[in-house]
């Protein structure tokens with residue numbers, strides 16, 4: 258049986274759940290678990306500051322994939338908001354990324370036998 262330890266939030270002594278053991282940090286009361294979770298999330302976001310920025314940027318940049326004309330696959334480049342990309346990364350970088358994508362797309366398409 259795991260030995261008693263103080264809750265990392267309220268400081269009250271508790272005996273950890275045997276299934277969790279030494280990893281359990283709080284006494285298990287909902288308010289302590291919530292506080293510990295918030296603290297852990299805050300730490301994680303401090304250690305990974307670009308994560309939210311990356312996700313927001315990605316969501317803003319990639320649009321719903323539009324349907325292609327009848328019988329043809331959708332244009333993969335139409336799912337990127339290129340106006341937004343140009344505003345965020347500048348014209349030269351945006352054009353470089355777009356054209357590199359097109360070259361890679363054509364190479365991949367041509368590599369597949371008809």
Ligand SMILES: [Zn+2]
Nearest residue numbers: 264267284289
């Ligand atoms: Zn507690």
